[in-house]
Each structure stands twice: as C-alpha cells, then as structure tokens.
Amino acid sequence: MSQAPVVRLQNVTKVIGKRTIIDRVSFEVQPGEVFGFLGPNGSGKTTTIRMIVGLMGMTAGDIHVGNHSVRTEFPLAIEQVGAIVENPEMYKFLTGYQNLLHYARMNPSITKERIQEVVKLVGLEGRIHDKVKKYSLGMRQRLGVAQAVMHRPKLLVLDEPTNGLDPAGIRELRDYLRRLAQDEGTAVLVSSHLLSEMELMCDRVAILQKGQIIDIRSIRGQEGDVAATSEEVLFDVDHPDAALGILEGQGTGKIVDGTLSLSLDRAGIAAVNRRLVEAGINVYGIRVKIKSLEDQFLEMTGSDKIG
C-alpha cells in the first residue's frame, strides 16, 4: 500500500478540563480500506470520530483528509468526508427526500439526478416522499447512509453503524461498505464495540483503550491457517479421562468442559487421533480453537474499569 492515505491522524490529543480523553492517537486509513475502530465504552472512539469530522476541536495534533487539515481548511477537508455520527438523526417533520435535498443544497457537486440515484441505491424509492417520523429505525439508517454517500466522499466515517439494525440490515450494510471500498476505493472508518461484527467487516482494526491506541492489526488472511506452531486443539471423545490416561506423555493435556484439550501442531493432531482410535475411544470431533478477535480483545484490554 504505497498510495497516499485518505485520512491521517497525527498525535491527536483531546484534553477536557484536567482529563486527557484522547492521548496522542495516530493512524492512517488507505483508499479502499475498511478500518475498524474498536474499544470498550468510554475509550474515546466517538470523541476521535467527532474530531475527524470537526464536531469537536482537538487540543493538540492534527488530522488531514487528503491534503487538507481539518483544523485550518475545514471546508476543503470535510468536502471529502461523508459521515453518520451515532444514530442518523433526521428532520422528522420533513420527508426523506427533503432531508436529502437539504444536505444536497449544501454541497454544489450534488445534482437532483444524484439524489435519485442514491435513493435507489439504498432502496428507499417507495417511501422517500413520506415524512421521516413515519420511518422505522432501519429506514432512517438507510437515509443516513444516503446522505453520507451522496457527494461520493473519499472517506466514509460511521460511528456505531449497526446500532439498532436487525441481522439482515447489518449484513446488507456490511456488504455495501465492502463493495464501496472495493469498487470505488472509498476509505471506510467504522467504530463499534461489536467485535464479531468488526471481524467480518474490517481489513484492519485499531484497538483503543483509555484514549490510547494499544494495538493496530490486520484481520484478513489470519483465520484458519493452522500453522506449524502449536495450537490449542479440542477433542470431543466419549471417555475423556481414559483418553487422557492413554495420551500420557503426549504433551500437556487437560479436560475442559468434558472435552479433551491439548496443545499440538499439525502432525500431532493426526498422531493423537490415531492413538485414540487404536485404543478404542470414539472420537466425535476435533477442532482447532481459533482465538477470535473477541478473545484477543479481552486479553488485551482485560476487564478494566471504564475511565
């Protein structure tokens, strides 16, 4: 990835009163990348996002979108950004179309045709001339997406986008974001505390805790590769105690919730299986325990108190 980053945060710091809410946060998001922003409640995800879109000022550091500083060239920087910050709140007394028209008027590049196009894209054609107060939460989310992508932003910022969406809606949003990143090269920055969701959606995630980034890691291409290194392997057998006796000397084994748990490499799994079968023990299942993002996340952040 040698392209210029779409958004670049440099030592962004936010101090409110005496508390440092955000402490020297730096990261970059590349074109076409879905970047996840992960952290427990109160870790500063939303504050960071609000600083990127200029809703909050920063105490120190700077944020650039493209080549433009959010601090000093706000209109030029924000022109390339589309965002939903928390729930997409709309003017309830206006229709969906009037809401979009409202935001379109503020951006000279958006034509009437583009509004129609976006309405179709989010599947609201049938209801766009209804008042927003009659919309369901899912429909408001769609309208929120529509206003965020109307001006073809280079960076799309979504704060907790799956809040209040049903599983089908979440899946649709996820597919849409991936398509947008792949086809149009849009950089997407998503924050969430739903780890499983982020795992499916993102290329990379930054983990934020107490206002600091404690880790940035890639997600893709990590699953399922049972390498030569030892992994925790679970054997589902009919007599775990007997099995453990048979395997005496085959590495460290223990019984977890009625299943046999061993630390093995690839060759070891086959060897153990053969010995169990030869000893007349029924093996119902073998699986490698993959550490999910959630496990890794909890390992890293521990059970720290908020604050």
Added chain:
Amino acid sequence: MGKFMKLVQNENMKIYRRIRTWIMLGFIIGLPILISVGKLLTSDSNTTSSWGMMHIESVFSFILIIIFTVVIASETVAGEFTWGTIKLLLIRPWSRSAILLSKYISTMLFALFLTVIAFAVTYLINFALFGSSQAGEILGGFGGLSNGEFMLKFYLFQFISLIIIVTFGFMMSSAFRSSGLAIGLSISLLFAGSIVTGILASSDKKWVEYVLFMHLDLTTYINNPKGSISNHPMSLGFSLAVLAGYFILFNAISWTVFKKRDVAA
C-alpha cells in the same frame, strides 16, 4: 453568494415546512379580524376610527410576533441540538459562521414576513369594515404626523425592538442549546421590560440610561422626542445607539459560543 442563499433556503424550508409556523400565521391574520368584527358587532361603526383600531390591534399583533419569532429563533439553533441533526448539519463544507448566519437571516426574514402580514391585515380589515371617512382620531398627537405616517413609524420602531429581543433569544439558544430556556428568558425580557423601566425610571443615577429595558419601547418617541421617562430625557438617536451596542454584544456572544462549541452527546 448564490451558494450561501441555498443555506438560507434550507433554513426557510425548516421553518415553513412545519405546521406550527402556519398556525402562528393564522393567529397573526385571525386575531385582528376577530377583534374588528367583534367591534363592528358591538358598537356603532360610524364612531369607530379605522386608524385607532389598527393601532390597538397592532399592539397586540406585535406581542404575538415577538413571541412567535422568539420561538423560531430559539429553536433554529437549540432545536438542531435537541434533534441531534446538528451533527449532520455541521459536517458540510461550510464554516460554522456561515451556518449560523443563514439561521439568523432566515429568522429575521420570518420576523419581517409576520410584520408585513400584520400591517396588511390590520390595515385592510379596518378600512374594509369601518371605512376611511371617519378617521377622526389623530394618532400623531401634536407632532403633526398624519395617521398613516404614525402607523409606519410605529411598525418601524416596533420592528427594531423585535430585532433586539429576537437577537437576544438567538443568543440564548446558541449559548444554552435549550429552546425552552431561550424562549422563557426572551419572553420575560419582553414583559419584565416595562416593570424594570418603572423601577429604574425613579432612580437619578446616570447609568440606568444604558440599561436595555429603558430602550425597548421606541414608540414613545413618535409623539415625544424626549421619550416617556420624565426623569431621564433621552433622544431616539441615543436609544438607537444603546440598542446597537446590545445588538453587537448579543451577536458577538452567539457567534463566539457557536464557533467554539464542541458538539458532544
């Protein structure tokens, strides 16, 4: 400039697409008609002065106009915070100053709209019902003003007071992000004005002449160039200068607060 007018157009859409706004307009149109018809039914139309009726109704209309415009001014900023729409409004390629200015302009246009409607309605209904022949009452007193000139001045001076009170409401809205508080304080400014003026008028201190309340009723200057407070003779020019000072102060506070504010929660 054309682009900026689109912001004003947006704000206008948010004002006039609400049923509430049309109910307000209904009051401004309906109330003078109701009073005039009531007058026609209860008294002899030959002794009723059209200009006199217009004057009385305009006093009522202006109280309503101030209340309604203050409601609009208070909600234009505070409402966006309450609804949460401020988050989507401020992430557009416009400075916060431009957005606030568009809100201020649309509020003032609303005030002007109601004022023009009130003038037209009070004029038309009274001349339709009572005719212009017996315009016996002279509103202009000894100043030598014709009735028409008096009413025009009355509307102009009331409109200036309206601007000040609405600017105050706008500032409160921007500072507290609570439309209820902004509306409450602005309306109390309107009604406490005469009480505070009464208290301060008896004081012989010089500084009371710089208190806002002493200048909110400019219509006293129409027939009396020194104003109605005998203890503190002032001139229209002086009052306008004091009001201009407050006008600048209120707007400076609105703009500073709105530009600096972190949009959290």
